[in-house]
Amino acid sequence: MVKKPWRIIPRPLLETILNNHAQHHRVPQPLILHGPRGVGKTTLLLDRLLTDWNKAPHFTGYVDFAQSVEGQFPWASWSSCPPPSISDCRKSLEQCLESMAERGVRMGTITAQQVFATLSKWHGLTGALRTVLLAGGSASKSPVPNNRAASPAVLWDRAIFAMSARCDAAEIDRILGFGEKEKVSLSVEEASYFKEAVVALKLAKKVLDVQQGWRANAIAHMNRTGVFSRSLTHSSTDWPCLLLELLSQAAEVDHFQPKLVLNNIEVLKHATVNDDISVSGPLYHDSLIWRIIALGANERILPVILVTSDSYYSYEAFLEFGYKDIFISRETFGWTPQEAKMHMVPDYFSHKEWNVIAEVLGPNPRHLFELYALKQSKYYEKITEDKASTFEDIVDAYLAYLQITVLNPAMDRALEILQKFAIDVCNGEVSKDRLRFGAPWRCPPQIDDPILRMEWAKLQLMDFVQALVNTEFGVNYRIDYSEEILDDPSAVALLEVGLLYAQRDPPFLRPISRGIERCIVRWFVQQQMQLRFPNKIQFLCHRIIRGRYYRHLMVQPGNKY
Structure with missing residues (x-):
């Protein structure tokens, strides 16, 4: 090989x-x-x-x-x-x-004058510049001129002069990227021009830091209470x-x-x-x-x-x-399947191997790279020594890797999100529009029992996956301007954990790859096999009475990814 x-x-x-x-x-x-x-x-x-x-x-x-x-x-x-x-x-x-x-x-x-003009366009500078000058004067123990009647432009020039005296020349040369040769070729005016611009950037950051320090208590209060202030929020950026x-x-x-x-x-x-x-x-x-x-x-x-x-x-x-x-x-x-085949066959996979990949994993580039890395590993050589083994065994091993390391942790996280949704419903934090009559998720457990919430969350997630299977994992979430599926907490959970993707054009809700789709089906089958008899009866009753049915949102034939 x-x-x-x-x-x-x-x-x-x-x-x-x-x-x-x-x-x-x-x-x-x-x-x-x-x-x-x-x-x-x-x-x-x-x-x-x-x-x-x-x-x-x-x-x-x-x-x-x-x-x-x-x-x-x-x-x-x-x-x-x-x-x-x-x-x-x-x-x-x-x-x-x-x-x-x-x-x-x-x-x-970028010049010092440009920095000042842009900064003064959005911010009042007088108080912050006075604070900077006072802090600089106390640090250098030099007399501070009277800045009470000075304009912002005068205060800016004074602050530039004060900061220039404190700035390390070596640091400015490092910022400008000037060596000995460049410094010799610069005139005094050019060197002063560049230095002033560097100091102006430092001063602008210092001024904004001073103003942000004044807002610290207000921001802490906003974070603590959850209120919103546009000016405080924008100050952070x-x-x-x-x-x-x-x-x-x-x-x-x-x-x-x-x-x-x-x-x-x-x-x-x-x-x-x-x-x-x-x-x-x-x-x-x-x-x-x-x-x-x-x-x-x-x-x-x-x-x-x-x-x-x-x-x-x-x-x-x-x-x-x-x-x-x-x-x-x-x-x-x-890539589309045709593009992926053109790039992958025969350089990385044979025609026979590609047919298996296209059916099981799809053309996702990361799947192809990880599968090719597995194919180049010693594990593949060990498998191929057994004449009864085939390339399908390598694909099965890769699917098992995806199941254990990617899908199962993501599904566990989705169950946590659904349990939190159940708690929010009990606390009255979910709008009534989302809990409309007939919604499968309308009646979570009303008592504080983690076991009941976990069973409810698992039933909701299995019901949603069953509905996706019935639609062949292709749902148009904006057909006839209907976005009802995005009210479903199970859909939101799977979107949040990254297993589903709501694409823009055309507006389909689908798994991120065909390999992930197969892993979702494996998870669903495994959960069905692990259901105890009372839970199995509960799931069947839920499917009959309150089950999700999204077949009216199915994508058109030929648009399957």
Whole structure:
């Protein structure tokens, strides 16, 4: 058996679409690249696009919020992983934008005057600049001039002068990337110009930090009580949005064309608060995206690409942030079976092996890569030594791996979500519209019994899977403008744990891959076999009286993924 290394296969159409968007120096809308897990979105960016997007005059900042998540698993939804802290996510974003702004300073497109004008447009600076000057004067033990009658512009110049005296020259040279040769070639005026711009960025961050410190008690109160304040929420994204505005203003065709790629943007929604000046993860997420939209609509913004595997961004996010075209949507599902066969046969799999793969797993690129890695392993060599064994045994072993490591933990998490839904119903926290007459989930246990809640949750999940099986795992959730299936807590749970995906166009609700679909069916059969006789009778009665039936939402023939 020849061990051929796996290669990254180009996707000309999608690459052309993304390249066309990235070639603009400013755009009116952010772009969302979304699709199920395992279709190669991150691979496409890292191995095919970012190299060209970092060739002069282009410069791309890349932030992967999943790097803040501990114990990452490639198939797991971020809602099922330990949540990162919002401060870590914010730090990674700010460091990326600061490095981009420093590049803008080195290119001469971001100046101290521009920083002051942009900062003063959105913020009152007098009190914060006085605080900075007082703190600097007490630290240096030098007399502080009277700043009471001074204008913000005068205070800014004084603060720039004071910070310049305290800044380390070596640090400024490091930020500007100047060696001895570059410093010698610069005139005194040019060196002063660059230094002033670097100090202005530091001062702007210091001013915003001072103002954020004043709001610390108010933010802590907001987090504690659950009330909402738009101004406090937006204050948490003041610094990254200021840098985005500066970079957008500095963008110039064929000279400096910055771009920003935010991968796994949905991680922000699950981040937790670990300090007194941070808002919750969902608020930070919404504020950041909303201000990116506003900047693009009002003044145009550098190309921002949001990458996600959460189907919330395929349709629901568009409505929550305004209307169905508020983002540029680019949805990818990897390869079609015909495309995958063209790339995989005969380089990686034989025709006979491919027929098995297409039937059992589908063309999902991550499935194909993991199966090929298993095929190259010593386990495959050991299996093939047994003449009675076939390639189907390798596929069965891979399905068992998916069942144990991916699907069963996700189903356990879905059961937890359904149990929490039952508790919320008992506490009156679920709207009556969602508990309409005849809904299968309308009557959870009314007593505080974990065993009863677990049995109810399992019955609901089995009923939902049975309904999906009856529709051949293809549901149009917007046919005749009917979105009733999205009221189903079982559907919401499976979407949250990442086993189902609600795609945008056409609007189908389906498993993320054919391999995951088979694992869901295996889970359902296993649960049926484990039911005790009373529970089996209860399940059958539920199916007859209150069972889900979604056959009227079935997809049209020929649209099966």
